[in-house]
Amino acid sequence: MTVAQHIAIAGQGPGVDFADVSLTLGRTAILDHVTFKVRPGTVHALVGPNGGGxxxxxxxxxxxxPHQxxxxxxxxxxxxxxxxxxxxxxxDRGLPMTVDDFMAAMCQRRPAFLGLSRHYAxxxxxxLERVGMQDKRKRRMGALSGGERQRVLLAQGLIPAPQLLVLDEPMSALDEAGIQVFxxxxxxxxxxxxxxxWIEHDLEAVKRLADHVTGLSRRVLFDEPAATALTPERLLSLFSAHPRAADVDSGSAT
Incomplete structure (x- = not known):
């Protein structure tokens, strides 16, 4: 059975309900009573400034x-x-890890050094075919471009077939061909x-591709259908805010 067939029978995705979700790290408030809902089976985008949570x-x-x-x-x-x-x-880009090795490590229980199992092959x-990386399976991960590595990350997100898919800026490193794949x-x-x-900074892509958009800068500033949410006034208020950033797992709390 192909990945496309797996996706077709994956079933309805869940709704997600955030109700007064707060997060404080040290003395810094990262999330402040965040409340919104993601409807089942929709593409819901999160937009906002860096450090906005x-x-x-x-x-x-x-x-x-942890959260409240x-x-x-x-x-x-x-x-x-x-x-x-x-x-x-x-x-480490010097590691002798091929695309197949990476996919084996991410997608199967069998140790990657034993190769792809028949169950997952x-x-x-x-x-990899769906993201246009089938012909680069034997390439080292360190030799791939940033966009090619991002395509491999998209591929691992398909296995096993998910009902809820969480994407953190998947378009950030993609070239034009990769964007079309996405x-x-x-x-x-x-x-x-x-x-x-879907977390995304490309607001034109969000307006064109998402069903619903939530603007987040520590707290929810708007939560509307994509067709009406991204007004100039709302975006000005969203991106003129300067939330305090905090390091989280060696990265910013974006």
């Missing part, structure tokens, strides 16, 4: 950071799979009813 909110959803308030996943049936695509991949091949994936996820929570 977007990545920290994602980490609370993934169970990586309520965060609820509203599954239609039994809890499903959550996929995550990080903003960037930090690793087909799905991994299909995922947009096709986004369309397929929406068609399959997968819930997508």
């Amino acid at each position: 977007k990545s920290s909110l994602i980490k609370t959803l993934l169970g990586q950071m 308030g309520q965060l609820t996943l509203e599954w239609a049936g039994a809890p499903g799979v959550i996929g995550y695509v990080p903003q960037a991949l930090e690793f 087909g799905a991994i091949g299909d995922a 947009e096709r994936l986004l369309f397929a996820w929406r068609q399959a009813g997968i819930t997508v929570l």
